[in-house]
Amino acid sequence: MRIKTMVYGIYPKNENLRKKLSQWERDIISGKEICEAIDAEKRRIYELFQDNGITYYTDPLLNWYDLFRPLALSMEGIELGPLTRYLETNTFYRKPVVNSIGGIKADPKDFFELKENPPLPLFNPDKNTFLFFPSPYTFFKMSTIPDRLDFSKFSHSILDNYKKIVRVFGIQKIVLFEAVPYVNDDISFLSDFAKEFSVTLITTGKLTENNFNKFSSTLESLITDPEYLDIAQKHSRIPGMKFIDAHRTALEKADKLENFENYDDLILTTNDYLDFLPESIANSKVELLGTAGV
Amino acid sequence: MFEVAKLITQEIGSFRKPLYLSKVFHKIYGTPEFEELAKKATLETLSIFDEVGMDNIGVGGEMFRWEMYEHLADKLSGIKFYGMVRSFDNRYYKKGSVVSRLERSRPFHLDEVEFVAGSSKKPIKVPVTGPYTMMDWSFNDFYSNRRELAMEFARVINEELKEIQNLWGRVSNGRKLEIQIDEPATTTHPSEMDLVVESINRSVEGISAEKSLHVCYSTDYRLVYDRMSELNIDGYNLEYANRDTINRGTGDKERVGYQDIKYFAAINEKLSTKKFLGVGVTDVHTDFIEPVKLIEDRINYALAIVGDPELVRINPDCGLRTRSREIGKQKLQNMLTARNNIIKSQYQ
Structure with a gap:
């Protein structure tokens, strides 16, 4: 088994940057x-990832005030609505608030000042960086959308x-991140993009074969909870x-990995982006993840 | 028996600290200098509340506390802080990790309650962060599940409330003890409402006081209203202005933020002991000073639904520490003027 590792999404900031x-x-x-x-x-942070042997990583998005903000502010027809609780956190x-897109x-890619968010560029990639986006499904579910705009158009x-x-x-x-589960919806919207x-594609919660019925492509990687591997x-x-818990400060034990020896290749990552943890714990979890990689 | 008044005005809890206190708060916390500055700031805040005519003065704007979670967590053994966690944008809070059995190592609020009680003769309401919110806002690295952790927080909060109750016997000066359980996390996990009820009830077990529950920014208050008959709580102080329009009028369209009071009233109607509702009439997340007439509309709308003015209290949505002291004072002033206008025109 070859184990690869991935760190994605918004990374916590240190005190100096705050x-x-x-x-x-x-x-x-x-x-x-x-x-x-x-x-x-x-x-x-890129050096931290590299020093710990993380195989894949995205930009740490330190200038994203939330999962959607700089994207919403960069697109015509989308405004910022009220402060809203991010899922159950x-x-x-x-x-x-989407009026049209x-x-x-x-x-x-250039410096550009935004209201209510640090300036662009959207990403400052290095040569190994994946680009990170919230999946359109999550964007749709976590926005205010007018009735006339159905999910397909969106x-x-x-x-x-x-x-x-x-x-x-x-x-x-590219990493596409789902913060909400698909329930009975299918992911055919991603066929052409993939x-x-x-x-x-990093999913959340329950997955079934029905979610893939109309999906006519193959993903580079599909990341799931262990039971949907x-x-x-x-x-x-x-x-x-998803191996590392981004909502607990206790460090995981690497012996959990023994159950997955039947897979030729496997990516291990976190069950959410690490911005929900104090920076020192996120660093420790990255170190731990790095040691799991082979 | 205590006399029940109409449309009691109250603060929810926090008020912006003067700069001389906020700048050095963490640096001097626990020292005699801190005590001196916290008392000075409390007296200045009480004088603002007096000037605008607040009926209930809370604990003088929570000058002894930095933040509702950290204040308690810091006084509990079993909690370790690894650093700051984002609340929103570039705002952070210290989120503790529960790493061993929770025990109260110091009282949370006794010094504050004693000082405020001795500084004013007005009614006081003591806000205490509730067990469910403390659980939800902590990392759980020790207890086997969320229920166990919430009930442990309930146990230590109950110990604190019993000490406040004992203290109150000496400092009340004839006033009833009023406790407000702050539970902003109440409805964030709808499937855990049983645990919300169980942990709150455990935290107030054996406490003879008027007990209220403060919840804010919920996506669905009906989850709370549905459990009113099971909660050992006398009233609910809730946020509504933030979700309302600023258009004048007392119709459903203008008062869109207050619609679910109808749901509250329908359930309250069926209860043998009626609950009061503290109605948030001013938004603490904007510097916009709600005009007196707009606040009157909001109060009148709520009043028309609830009916009994003794069951309606008037408050800001949440703690006013999010605004400058000047803006906070103006918001309270307009709230008081609106209330007084309604009392004059309808009840005198």
Whole structure:
């Protein structure tokens, strides 16, 4: 068995960056200065991932105030709604209010000041970085959407915009993150996107074969809770399993891995992005994840 | 028996700290200097509450506390802090990890209650963070499940409330003891409402006081209303203004944020002992000062549904520490003026 590891999504900030962001919010330092500080910290986190042997990682998204904010602010037709509890956590996000979905307002690769979020660029990738996006399904479920905009239209427009962003960065490896379970819905909306790009889909909660009935592609990786690993193996080149708990500070024990020796390749990752943990614990969990990789 | 008044005005809990206290709070916490500054800030806040004419002065804006979770967690052995966790944007709080059996190592609120009780003759309401919220906002690295942890928090909170009750016997000066259990997390896991009820009831076991429950920013208050007959709670102080429009009027369309009071009233109607409702009429997340007439509309709308003015109390949505002291005072002032106008026009 070859075990690979992945760290994805928003990573917790250290105290120094939190202080700098606070200064930026009070106009004590400029947008350019906070961008530089964020970029420098991202580089440090990339080194942390590399030093710990993490196989795959996304940008740590230190300038994303929540899972949707900089994307919502970069697209025509989407505004920020009220602060809303993020699922069952004690963390809040500004619920996107979608009126329509137009194009991208700003070059996501350049410096661009946003209201109520640190400036773009959307990502500061290094040569190994995957691009990270909330899946259109999660975006739809966690936004306010007018009746006239059904999921099919919504997901098509959002994925079109994601494609534009992907092309600007010239990176083909993409992580799509689902924060909400599919229930009875299918994932055919991702068929074309998964044909065009190398997509790692991180799911949440229960999965069944019905979710894949109309899906006409193969994912690079499908990451699931351990009990759905067979489905992940069937529908992706490399199955992935959520192994590290992003909602507990206790460190996991690596001996849990013994049950998964039948898989040729396996990606181990976290059951949510690590922003729900104190930074020191997130660092320890990254270290632990790194030791599980072979 | 205590006299019940109409449309009692009350604070929910926190008020912005003066800079001289907030700047050094953590640095001097627990020292005689801290005590001196916390008392000074409390007296200044009480004087603001007096000036605007608040009926119930809470505990003077919670000047002895930094934050509702950390204040308790910091006084419990069994909790370890590894660092800050994001609440929203660039706002963070210290989220503790429960790593061994919880025990109260120091009282949470006795010094504050004693000082406020000795500084004013007005009614006092003591806010205490509830067991379910303490559980939900902690990392659980020790107890076998969420229920066990919530009930353990309930046990230590109950110990604190019993000490406050004992203290109250000496400092009440004839006032009834009022305890507000703060449970913002109440409805975040709808499947755990049994645990909410069980843990809150355990926390107030053996406490002879007027007990209220504060919940805010819930996506569904009906989950709470549905359990009113089982909760050992006399009234509910809730946030509504944040979800309302700022348009004038007392119709359903203008008062969209207050719609579910109808649900509350329908259930309350069936209870043998009626519960009171503290209605949030001013939004603590915006500097917009709600005009007096808008607040009157909100009160009148709630009043028309609940009927009995002795069952309606008037408060901000939540603690006003999110706003500057000046804005906080103006919001309270308009709240009081609106209430007084209604009392004058309808009950005198």
